[in-house]
Amino acid sequence: MKEAEVKFRSGELTLEGLLANPGGDAPAAVVCHPHPMYGGSMNNNVVEAILAALWQVGYATLRFNFRGVGLSEGEHDGGPGRSMMRSRRRGSFRRNREYARTAW
Numbered sequence: 001m002k003e004a005e006v007k008f009r010s011g012e013l014t015l016e017g018l019l020a021n022p023g024g025d026a027p028a029a030v031v032c033h034p035h036p037m038y039g040g041s042m043n044n045n046v047v048e049a050i051l052a053a054l055w056q057v058g059y060a061t062l063r064f065n066f067r068g069v070g071l072s073e074g075e076h077d078g079g080p081g082r083s084m085m086r087s088r089r090r091g092s093f094r095r096n097r098e099y100a101r102t103a104w
Contacts (some may be wrong), residue, residue, distance in 0.1 A: 001055045008064065015072040018042065020055065026104030028060040036069045043070075 003018040016043050031054070033047050041047075042063040042076030067074030
């Protein structure tokens with residue numbers, strides 16, 4: 001499925017992500033990558049497999065790199081900032097789904 005590059009603010013940091021939207025009122029999922037200390041990123045093979053399964057059943061998806069991974073700003077902090085970032089990404093995903101519908 002075609003994905004659009006997106007950038008999100010998380011506090012003072014900018015995070016990179018990819019948004020896919022099949023259109024209509026598709027169900028949606030945010031896919032988080034495995035731990036970055038063990039090679040986790042939004043391009044990880046585990047993330048790719050999950051996305052393929054979700055796209056096959058018609059889901060819109062958002063994947064993003066946590067702080068300090070890929071082009072996302074900041075550095076890995078050992079965990080405390082992750083739940084805050086996930087919560088903010090869900091809100092951004094809801095707002096950007098409408099944009100993605102009109103952009104394609």
